[in-house]
Each structure stands twice: as C-alpha cells, then as structure tokens.
Amino acid sequence: MPDRVVGPEIERLIQLLARLPGYGPRSARRAALHLMRKREELLSPLADAMRVAKERIVTCESCGSVDTRSPCSICGDNRRDAAQLVIVETVGDLWALERAGVVKGRYHVLGGTLSPLDGVGPADLNLQGLVTRVAEGEVREVIIAVNATVDGQTTAHYVTDMLAHLGVRVTRLAHGVPVGGELDYLDEGTLAAAIRSRTAF
Amino acid sequence: MPDRVVGPEIERLIQLLARLPGYGPRSARRAALHLMRKREELLSPLADAMRVAKERIVTCESCGSVDTRSPCSICGDNRRDAAQLVIVETVGDLWALERAGVVKGRYHVLGGTLSPLDGVGPADLNLQGLVTRVAEGEVREVIIAVNATVDGQTTAHYVTDMLAHLGVRVTRLAHGVPVGGELDYLDEGTLAAAIRSRTAF
Known part of the structure; x- marks a missing residue:
C-alpha cells in the first residue's frame, strides 16, 4: 500500500504480519485491521506476550527444546x-x-x-x-x-x-495405516509396511 | 497443550495468536514455533511494531479511519x-x-x-x-x-x-460483471444489472 494511505508504523506492522506462516499481504492487512479494532482485547496483550516471549524464551541446554526455563518444563519434571x-x-x-x-x-x-x-x-x-x-x-x-x-x-x-x-x-516408531485412514488413499510403501508388521487380532 | 509441556508464557502467546483471523490452535502453535525460531528477525520487530501501533493508532476525527495521526494521512493530504x-x-x-x-x-x-x-x-x-x-x-x-x-x-x-x-x-458504485469474471459463475442479479446498465461499445 502506498505510504500516503497509512502511516509507516501501520505499514510496518502489516509487512511483519505478512511473514507469519500462512499469511500473505492480504491476510496481513486483515489481521492488522482486526488488531486495530481489538486494541485492548488483542493487540495490547499480544504485544506484551511477544515481548515476554522474546525476553524469556531460551533453548533447553539439556534437550534442545524451547521454553521459558532451562532445563525446560519436561527435562525439569522429575x-x-x-x-x-x-x-x-x-x-x-x-x-x-x-x-x-x-x-x-x-x-x-x-x-x-x-x-x-x-x-x-x-x-x-x-x-x-x-x-x-x-x-x-x-x-x-x-x-x-x-x-x-x-x-x-x-x-x-x-x-x-x-x-x-x-x-x-x-x-x-511403527509404520502402518494411520488410525482413521482409508486403504484406498494410502501409498504402496505404507501398505507394504502395514502388511509386513501385521499384528495378531 | 498441558501446562507441563511449555511455560505459561508460551502457552499464552499461542492462545493469543489463535485469535488472529484465519488462525486456529494448530496454526497458532506453528506461528509460535516460527516466531521462536526467528527471535531476532521477526518476534522482536513484530512485538515492537505492535507496541508502537497500540500506542500511536488513533481514529481519524474527520473520516473515522485508523492511522497514527488525526487527521489521517488522507484527510491531511491537501x-x-x-x-x-x-x-x-x-x-x-x-x-x-x-x-x-x-x-x-x-x-x-x-x-x-x-x-x-x-x-x-x-x-x-x-x-x-x-x-x-x-x-x-x-x-x-x-x-x-x-x-x-x-x-x-x-x-x-x-x-x-x-x-x-x-x-x-x-x-x-456501478453494478456489473467483475473484470476477469465469467458469466457462467455469476448470479442472476448481477447479470440483470449488467444488462440494464450496458454501455456503448
């Protein structure tokens, strides 16, 4: 969008939102409008949550996962x-x-x-x-x-x-038919593995 | 996700991301992981952009649009x-x-x-x-x-x-056939309006 329509601050917000997974320029504009409509309920808490995440997220020195502590919640769970x-x-x-x-x-x-x-x-x-x-x-x-x-x-x-x-x-992990899956839609490799690893009924 | 897997800060980030348009719990988790991987390139600037937007966005007193100034960029453009x-x-x-x-x-x-x-x-x-x-x-x-x-x-x-x-x-605004549109896919109301408002060729 040309500069003259919105201030550079909104323009920048849209450009950054467009880099979220699944978002493009159009959905980023929609998200920006949504955030500006819900300033108190969403924009403000989301900005805070991101700031907190940015400051506190660390990589767990033990397992390599991300969390706000290291060792992470899982590694630290006795x-x-x-x-x-x-x-x-x-x-x-x-x-x-x-x-x-x-x-x-x-x-x-x-x-x-x-x-x-x-x-x-x-x-x-x-x-x-x-x-x-x-x-x-x-x-x-x-x-x-x-x-x-x-x-x-x-x-x-x-x-x-x-x-x-x-x-x-x-x-x-075992190879086989996904639970709920239909045989007709599965590839030959999966079917072959499912037959090979068949279990007693 | 249960509390024990990630700290409450990440949990909250995911919950807020899930309220963006087009996002649900699954895509919000994906976005949170993406943000945490791109801490410096995306998470940090996006948090800043949101904070700036939250602080500076106002409703234009003249036209009712949103911008970082009032009158907005358009109303203020002579x-x-x-x-x-x-x-x-x-x-x-x-x-x-x-x-x-x-x-x-x-x-x-x-x-x-x-x-x-x-x-x-x-x-x-x-x-x-x-x-x-x-x-x-x-x-x-x-x-x-x-x-x-x-x-x-x-x-x-x-x-x-x-x-x-x-x-x-x-x-x-004129009613009619959208540019690039195919007649076969248009509703009767639009087609009737397009015929009624036909123009010289």
Whole structure:
C-alpha cells in the first residue's frame, strides 16, 4: 500500500504480519485491521506476550527444546521416566507427541535432519548433546521418532550407529495405516509396511 | 497443550495468536514455533511494531479511519480533491479502494451498516460526522461505496435521504460483471444489472 494511505508504523506492522506462516499481504492487512479494532482485547496483550516471549524464551541446554526455563518444563519434571528418551527432529514434533500423551520419558530435539544436499551435516544437529545424555547411564531405551522421510531415515541410521556402543535399546516408531485412514488413499510403501508388521487380532 | 509441556508464557502467546483471523490452535502453535525460531528477525520487530501501533493508532476525527495521526494521512493530504467524498463501511474497504488508486477525493468510514436485526441503528454509525462534513460546503459529490448487500443498500438509501437537503450530488458504485469474471459463475442479479446498465461499445 502506498505510504500516503497509512502511516509507516501501520505499514510496518502489516509487512511483519505478512511473514507469519500462512499469511500473505492480504491476510496481513486483515489481521492488522482486526488488531486495530481489538486494541485492548488483542493487540495490547499480544504485544506484551511477544515481548515476554522474546525476553524469556531460551533453548533447553539439556534437550534442545524451547521454553521459558532451562532445563525446560519436561527435562525439569522429575516424574518423567529417565530411562526413556525420544528423539525428534523439531520442537513441533515434540509438542505433537506430547498432545498424544503417550511419552512417559523425556525428549531430545535434533533441530533437523542430516541432509547432504542442503549442506546439513552431523555438526549442525544437536548430536553431541545426545551422546552425552545417553552416556550418563540413566537412559535404557532411545525411541527414534523422526519423520518417515528419506532424510529422516538417514538420520535415524546415523543416530543408531552413533549409539551402538553405549548399550541402550534403540527403537523407532511403527509404520502402518494411520488410525482413521482409508486403504484406498494410502501409498504402496505404507501398505507394504502395514502388511509386513501385521499384528495378531 | 498441558501446562507441563511449555511455560505459561508460551502457552499464552499461542492462545493469543489463535485469535488472529484465519488462525486456529494448530496454526497458532506453528506461528509460535516460527516466531521462536526467528527471535531476532521477526518476534522482536513484530512485538515492537505492535507496541508502537497500540500506542500511536488513533481514529481519524474527520473520516473515522485508523492511522497514527488525526487527521489521517488522507484527510491531511491537501492534494486530495475536497469536492469528492467516498462513503465506505470499513477501513478495509477504504484500503481496497486506495489500492485500486481511483479515488481522487477523501473518504468517510461509517463503521458498519444499519442492521435492525443486529441492533445497529443510525446512532451507532459515524453519520453525524458525515452530515457535518458535507454541510461545510466543500463537498460536491458523495459516492456511496458500501457493499452490495441488503444491509449495505439499506444504509445507502438512509444516507441518501439524510443528505438530500444539502444540495450535493449522490452517486453509487456501478453494478456489473467483475473484470476477469465469467458469466457462467455469476448470479442472476448481477447479470440483470449488467444488462440494464450496458454501455456503448
């Protein structure tokens, strides 16, 4: 929008909002108008929440997740099973598993996957911290919960090799039919894996 | 997400982001992760932009638009044609017309439409200010650019009646086929209006 229509402050707000995921110039304008209409109820608290987040968010020195404390809420929770460590690519994956509520142990966030084509090597991932944690001796099982992509599987193999001499059990997520999924819409690889890993009924 | 996964500060950020238009709980989490990854490039400047907006945004005392000054950038622009006044429902509509770059004059933002069912009467709209502005005598033409909805058209008629004794020319936007539109997808009302208002080729 040309300068003359709104002041540069509003223009800048729109430009920054347009960089949020799922937003473009049009939705950013809509969001800016919405925020300006809801100045007290939304704009003001959101600005405060962002400022607080900016000041207080830290990367957990233990698992690599983000939180407002380090060790994070999960690493600092003594009710967690210290024998189980779940390896994920990103904090978003960690949150997804937490919503499922099935992990009793703690996590380790790699921060991505090995990807030679993109120039991501072992030194770019949070791998040294993983070896250190496992070598401390409390962990009995490492569950590799990386994405079922080529890069994810490459990373899974690398991690398995790296942990081989530490005497922990290394497992990975099961492949199969998603709950609620229809066979007709699944790819051959998933169906083949589901048949191979079939279980007693 | 349960409290134990992230601190309350991140939880609150996610809850507020979920109230942005087009966002829900899932996209808000994604946006929060994106912001936390881009702490310096996005989170920090966006928090600042919101704080500045919150502190400096005012409603223009003349036209009812929002800007960081009053009179707003448009009302304060002396190159604008004082004889032309375009009436819109919302600030979003004003911005849309400005992007089209066809309005030489200024605007008047009603802040909605008359809607008896929703309890919106004349006193809830920025109508008194409109009469005052037109009565000052500089305005020669009032272009009613409200939405082509039932409430919009009711409001258009009300405004026309209200301005009848002030000796200004009152016009409204043309109805017709949108540029780039396909006839097959248009409703009968639009097609009928396009035929009725046909122009020489």
